[in-house]
Amino acid sequence: MNVCAQKAIEDGYDYLLTMDQDSSFYKDSLEKMINFLKEMKNNKKLISVIIGPVLFFLCYFLLPSGIFETPEIRGSLGTVAWMAFWWVTGAVDYAVTAFLPIAVNAVFQLVEMPAII
Numbered sequence: 001m002n003v004c005a006q007k008a009i010e011d012g013y014d015y016l017l018t019m020d021q022d023s024s025f026y027k028d029s030l031e032k033m034i035n036f037l038k039e040m041k042n043n044k045k046l047i048s049v050i051i052g053p054v055l056f057f058l059c060y061f062l063l064p065s066g067i068f069e070t071p072e073i074r075g076s077l078g079t080v081a082w083m084a085f086w087w088v089t090g091a092v093d094y095a096v097t098a099f100l101p102i103a104v105n106a107v108f109q110l111v112e113m114p115a116i117i
Contacts, residue, residue, distance in 0.1 A: 048091035055081040056104070075110045 008016045059078030068074045086097045
């Protein structure tokens with residue numbers, strides 16, 4: 001089984017179904033399983049999209065002001081956290097992630113816009 005799993009990984013398969021001699025399925029079981037996995041993949045992506053701005057707001061509002069003195073500093077760190085999370089998870093297209101500092105700065109005015117563009 002390890003050889004089959006390794007081959008599936010090397011060939012880029014998303015899923016590997018393993019069964020033994022007493023496995024049985026209803027007629028539409030495999031189709032239902034694939035649909036469920038696709039739905040879970042979409043939900044994971046949605047959750048990843050939502051977590052990005054949540055990280056920003058956590059940094060912006062909850063980082064200690066004694067250490068990170070200004071909202072601009074906290075907002076900048078929040079933007080970095082948001083971008084890093086989206087970049088690592090691939091939640092959105094990388095071009096959207098790259099545009100994020102401009103969009104965040106347009107709303108929160110962390111620095112003068114020419115400094116970003």
